[in-house]
Amino acid sequence: MENLKIGVVGSGTMGRGIAQVAATAGHQVVVYDKDPQALQQAHNFVERILHRQAEKGRMTHQQATAILNRIYWADTFNSLSDCQLIIEAIIENLEVKKAVFQQLEALVNSTTILATNTSSLSVTSIAAACQIPQRVIGIHFFNPAPLMKLVEIAPALQTDASIRDQCVAMLHNWGKIVVVTKDTPGFIVNRVARPFYSEALRIYEEGIADIATIDWAMTALGGFRMGPFTLMDFIGNDVNYAVTESTWRAFFHEPRYKPSFTQKRFVEAGWLGRKTGRGYYHYDDNAPAPQPKRDEQLGKCILQRIRTMLINEAADALFWGVASAQDIDLAMTTGVNYPKGLLAWSDELGIQTCVKTMDQLYEEYREDRYRCSPLLRRMARKGEKFFEKQR
Numbered sequence: 001m002e003n004l005k006i007g008v009v010g011s012g013t014m015g016r017g018i019a020q021v022a023a024t025a026g027h028q029v030v031v032y033d034k035d036p037q038a039l040q041q042a043h044n045f046v047e048r049i050l051h052r053q054a055e056k057g058r059m060t061h062q063q064a065t066a067i068l069n070r071i072y073w074a075d076t077f078n079s080l081s082d083c084q085l086i087i088e089a090i091i092e093n094l095e096v097k098k099a100v101f102q103q104l105e106a107l108v109n110s111t112t113i114l115a116t117n118t119s120s121l122s123v124t125s126i127a128a129a130c131q132i133p134q135r136v137i138g139i140h141f142f143n144p145a146p147l148m149k150l151v152e153i154a155p156a157l158q159t160d161a162s163i164r165d166q167c168v169a170m171l172h173n174w175g176k177i178v179v180v181t182k183d184t185p186g187f188i189v190n191r192v193a194r195p196f197y198s199e200a201l202r203i204y205e206e207g208i209a210d211i212a213t214i215d216w217a218m219t220a221l222g223g224f225r226m227g228p229f230t231l232m233d234f235i236g237n238d239v240n241y242a243v244t245e246s247t248w249r250a251f252f253h254e255p256r257y258k259p260s261f262t263q264k265r266f267v268e269a270g271w272l273g274r275k276t277g278r279g280y281y282h283y284d285d286n287a288p289a290p291q292p293k294r295d296e297q298l299g300k301c302i303l304q305r306i307r308t309m310l311i312n313e314a315a316d317a318l319f320w321g322v323a324s325a326q327d328i329d330l331a332m333t334t335g336v337n338y339p340k341g342l343l344a345w346s347d348e349l350g351i352q353t354c355v356k357t358m359d360q361l362y363e364e365y366r367e368d369r370y371r372c373s374p375l376l377r378r379m380a381r382k383g384e385k386f387f388e389k390q391r
């Protein structure tokens with residue numbers, strides 16, 4: 001797939017980044033957006049980024065220019081006609097995406113691979129709208145695409161295995177870390193990471209600890225780069241809430257993914273985080289940052305509860321065959337920079353200990369949210385480890 005001409009539909013945050021990545025890897029790239037202003041903005045953005053990299057010595061100005069020259073910013077849809085792989089990165093709306101895939105099929109030849117960068121929609125459903133569904137696949141980049149190494153490859157039910165293998169090989173060549181995931185809501189990262197936010201919100205809502213203390217426990221004691229509240233403020237409460245709510249709905253109201261009223265109210269108040277100057281923290285005044293209660297015992301309880309919920313989620317993803325144990329750990333360490341893979345972490349902590357923590361939470365609350373994954377329980381019974389064989 002070395003000399004493939006790559007098409008990108010949608011030149012927003014993701015499309016412009018994907019175009020930069022593909023052109024940097026040496027491909028000719030055609031970027032189409034229905035909004036000429038968005039296209040121009042994306043062009044300016046990529047130009048600025050590449051020249052800034054040259055100024056910082058990360059590449060020469062000649063290399064930056066060569067990359068830019070490989071990208072054609074197209075204001076006509078027909079310009080995509082001779083691309084061999086097209087990655088769609090338009091708005092997250094199933095009907096709009098299906099219509100674009102149908103238009104693409106009418107334009108390109110029968111061997112062109114059609115990929116979607118969707119975060120939350122069913123790839124299978126998009127493929128089903130196509131004449132040749134075997135060539136449709138999910139290629140899920142993370143934001144910003146040029147910096148984030150992880151890519152989740154999500155074949156639809158109908159996707160040909162050879163198309164999946166070609167995409168995996170190509171993204172490896174682009175220098176990406178590639179994991180393969182089942183076409184289920186949230187794929188790996190957006191599913192397994194849910195408890196990081198939701199359990200932190202729950203601990204706060206129950207009055208067990210304040211925001212600063214929960215963040216302190218997860219960073220100082222847990223080694224996470226950002227505490228959950230700092231991270232939600234960074235992502236934006238609107239975006240984070242929407243992902244949680246859509247995951248919860250897509251999983252038929254699975255109680256583990258139930259959204260939080262606290263976060264919903266923050267969104268309603270417009271306290272979205274950094275971008276609005278106020279979220280769980282204040283960013284627009286000189287108010288002193290709230291100090292955590294540096295109580296080791298409390299901190300350890302917070303860490304143990306959130307981390308075990310994450311481990312349970314990772315084990316359950318493995319139980320349902322979403323991805324391999326290796327890919328689940330790789331996705332979490334590279335997609336959201338967790339300090340350790342969750343399954344490796346549970347091996348280290350002891351799977352029995354994780355089961356005990358889940359059972360204690362369940363005993364306390366009697367909520368399905370705290371049910372232990374059958375896989376964890378089975379492994380604890382047999383004394384197994386996730387990565388025993390590799391060591």
Ligand SMILES: NC(=O)c1ccc[n+]([C@@H]2O[C@H](COP(=O)([O-])OP(=O)(O)OC[C@H]3O[C@@H](n4cnc5c(N)ncnc54)[C@H](O)[C@@H]3O)[C@@H](O)[C@H]2O)c1
Pocket residue numbers: 009010011012013014015032033034035038039088089090091092093096100117118119120140141142143
């Ligand atoms: N932003 C993220 O963090 C992120 C991460 C991973 C995946 N995604 C997914 O990537 C996709 C794009 O997200 P984004 O954040 O880049 O969106 P965005 O709003 O920044 O950009 C979308 C672009 O698509 C264009 N567009 C809309 N409809 C179009 C059409 N019919 N034909 C051509 N162009 C059209 C818009 O003009 C806009 O420029 C979504 O499916 C999203 O779920 C987003």
